[in-house]
Amino acid sequence: MTKRTESTDVVADAADTERPSRRRWLREHSELGVSALLLVLGVLVLTDAITMDVDLTQRGPVGPRTVPIVVGAGLLVIAALLAVDVLRGGRGEAEAGEDVDLSEPADWRTVLLLAGVFLGAAVLIEPLGFPVAGALLFWGAAFALGSRRFDRDPLIAAVLSVVAYAVFNNLLGVPLPGGPLMGVL
Structure with a gap:
């Protein structure tokens, strides 16, 4: 019975040492995920x-299939090429000027605010038109990213939206929904 316990312990120890090494290998080769995404795309x-x-x-x-092919x-x-490079030990390095602290948790509030603003603009673009929905999008994105200038931000958002x-x-010939402002602009 003691022998059986020892062999079970040996198998358990081998599994414990295998899991961290597999996790470490996946962490060291995480760029393979980007390679897989590019392959699927x-x-x-x-x-x-x-x-x-x-x-x-x-x-x-040159036909319409040429560029997509x-x-x-x-x-x-x-x-x-990326998969071969990663498997040979290549690693992408962060930019020298990048100031992201990877030990900090993600800012989910900002991400959710931006997603909500984007979805809201997508829903409102048809009934309100691009100028109004775009202004709400620009203003909401500025707010979600931390700007609290309520005197300046709506004005800048409106100008950006109307100019876009x-x-x-008018210039590029790409028709956008005008909404209530269709006749004005």
Whole structure:
């Protein structure tokens, strides 16, 4: 019976030493996650490009499939090169000017505020139009990121939104929903 307990202890000790080493290996090779993401994205882009409905009466060598195929193939090549580099011991290094303290917890309040502002703008863009929804988006993002200048921020947000609407709608020819201000701008 003592022998059985000793062998069980040996197996348990081996499992305990294997878990931290596996976790350490995953932590040291976390860039493989980025490589996997690029691989999935490349396959998705190539699949969409290949299955794209295209008018075959086009003229010239470059068609609507060319750019997506080049981008998808590039994503696959980059995913493979990144995976090889990481498995050979390469690591991405933080920028010298980066001041992120990784020991601090994430600021979920800011993340949730920004997500709420973005979703609110997405919901309001159709009934209120881009100028109003964009102004709320810019102002809400400034507030979520810490600006508390209630005298200045709404004015800047409104100007940015109206200018962006005018540039896209009038200069670039990209129609945006105008909402109640459609006739004014």
